Amino acid sequence: MAQREKLKCPGCGGEMNLHAEKVDYSKALADPQSMDAEFGGALEEFHTCPRCKLTVERPATD
Amino acid sequence: MDAMDSSAGLPEKPLFIPVILGTPRKGRSSEHVANFVAAQVAARPEAGTELIDVRALSLPASDEGEAIKDPAFSATMMRADALILVVPEYNHGYPGMLKHALDSNLKEYIHKAVGIVGVSAGPWGGTRVIENLLPVMRELGLVTIFWDGNFPHAQKTFDKDTGALLEPAHVRRLEKFVNELVWMAKVLRYGRENVAIE
Numbered sequence: 001m002a003q004r005e006k007l008k009c010p011g012c013g014g015e016m017n018l019h020a021e022k023v024d025y026s027k028a029l030a031d032p033q034s035m036d037a038e039f040g041g042a043l044e045e046f047h048t049c050p051r052c053k054l055t056v057e058r059p060a061t062d
Numbered sequence: 063m064d065a066m067d068s069s070a071g072l073p074e075k076p077l078f079i080p081v082i083l084g085t086p087r088k089g090r091s092s093e094h095v096a097n098f099v100a101a102q103v104a105a106r107p108e109a110g111t112e113l114i115d116v117r118a119l120s121l122p123a124s125d126e127g128e129a130i131k132d133p134a135f136s137a138t139m140m141r142a143d144a145l146i147l148v149v150p151e152y153n154h155g156y157p158g159m160l161k162h163a164l165d166s167n168l169k170e171y172i173h174k175a176v177g178i179v180g181v182s183a184g185p186w187g188g189t190r191v192i193e194n195l196l197p198v199m200r201e202l203g204l205v206t207i208f209w210d211g212n213f214p215h216a217q218k219t220f221d222k223d224t225g226a227l228l229e230p231a232h233v234r235r236l237e238k239f240v241n242e243l244v245w246m247a248k249v250l251r252y253g254r255e256n257v258a259i260e
Binding site: 019020021022038039043 | 208209231234235238241242245
């Protein structure tokens, strides 16, 4: 996980930390294209900015 | 002093994540699952593991709790940074032998991560036994993660003779589960060793 691309914080421009991947079932219901068949939902990444504490969710990049 | 991981400021000591096979039942499909899970953990550079079979523990049925500790089991739990429980669903619940074994320790579990892998013959992959185990984990001082392992139709998922995995999608699913468990184990180890209660 640690070797993947570091996102830039949209709030303060700092480097964000990728700290989790999680299945988001609601997103897959709203957007069927986001469904990952192996997980039964949308596989998402969660990045948090250590400076301003903003957390960003985006589709997993693995 | 341990080498430090510059990305996280955490020590690089390998994590120890034993896998507990939670049923002694003869003919158990969970054994293939536990072997697969242990092999996946063993393949990771940041973690070591050991497969613990509740069938092999020396725990009398004439008493319960910490009075009946199996010294080797307790020592392994003490050394662990996280646990993985491989648990079949029996009548919507967990095997009594697993609870009997888990109850023989307490301090050994405090602020350690736990992930649960449910196993079933039917289509739900042990989801009900996982839900039933969560309050037990909390009371034992273990910290649960939001990923689970689910192995529905376990008898068809592995070759019954060789134990070979027949459904490759489980590799990627289990990788995500172990990723989260490793993250939680690192954070909790840092906390146990460095963060004092106020």
